Amino acid sequence: MKLLIFLALFGLTTAAVFQHQLIKVESRKSRMKKEGTWEEYKKARKFLNGGHFFKTFSQEMNDYGDMEYLANVTVGTPPQSFLVVLDTGSSDFWIPDSSCSDSSNCASVCSHAWICSALCAASCCGGNSTVFEDDQKCLGKRMFNSANSSTYVANGATWGIQYGTGSCSGFRGEDTVRLGDVGADQLVVPKSAVGQATELAALFANFPLDGILGLAFPSIDNEKADPILFTAFKQGLLDKPIFTVYLQERGHEQNVPGGVITYGGLDTEHCSPDVDYVNLTSASWYEFKMDEFSMGTATSSDGWQVISDTGTTMIIAPSEIYAQMAQAAGVKDDGTIDCNASFDDLKLTINGKEYTVPAKQLILHEDNDECAFAIGGEDFPPNAPTWILGDPFIRSYCNIYGFNDQNIGFAKVIA
8 A cells, every 4th residue: 555655646746658568469350250240240230330229429430349459557546457448549538337237128229130139138139149248238347346445536427428339328436547557667647537337338248358548639538527648747747748659560469468558758669769740630539631542553642531540450441442452452352361462562641751551461360261451441421530540550650649739650660
């Protein structure tokens, strides 16, 4: 207890730089493809996203079925540990609350037989096997018990986030959040807003994460509170209002160290000191303009609004452009690709500078004998970004996120 108090006091008086270890895990998409349930899930998800059941908001852009990189955080005093996604595509921080328990009620979508088999609990579908369990709430998650924390302060405000396949909701509290695992050099942030989830969307079931820690801007924070890093900077805990993401290339290895996020400065161990910064066009996600792309004969200089998103395993492009790139790379009709395929690198021009995503970064090893193309196609609503530059781009270049100056920088990986 004395050590924790010392760390908290130290954090209040000294600005510093902290590193947060990332863990690479198997994405749910990869696991579902192995189980033979991916196509059924996609069919149901596409139907729901068409607006038949759920009103969709900005968070729909984050396909958490693709998450690969997780990290440990602790909340409260003494600390309670959680495994979360560090997500530049959202701003809320939430973890399951101890009041989130199993439910025997079935969602309205479960009355539709073919949707039920993809999205609902077996008990809601006549005992049929399922892709995941919609109404088991926080089944298998680590849950936060505020009664066990001496630093917890109740707030009472409620929040809700609507995703394409269901909602997350709960209430908000305030407590000390530590970025990093117990025993590590943690960034200790007192008086942080903590979303305590009492309802979880179906898409989080049967996936190793407990919650999400958003790293984007307050303008898209559904909890109407400062994101964790904004709180840390206001408290004088960080040298600079930036954080650096370095994703380590680990091939198809799972449950291994997968890189680090450096809060408060540049990652000088893994990233070049030469950083090219670009001003953001919107302080919501980390959104900026991309001028041009090329992959062999597939090329265009139309210009697009894009975001850098640590929460997306792939690069997502407009459907028409994806079709061109898939043809150039020799992608099969089912989305798979030869694991030893040879095709041209992807080249992206941003602020007049060309960035190369090597072809090897665009081949996802899903099991020993099957690979997938790491570029997907999707058309987002009007006024939304049209590309998502996910993990293949971030593995190719360190991304430096300036949350105060509202810019983003790119640096070569040196380790």
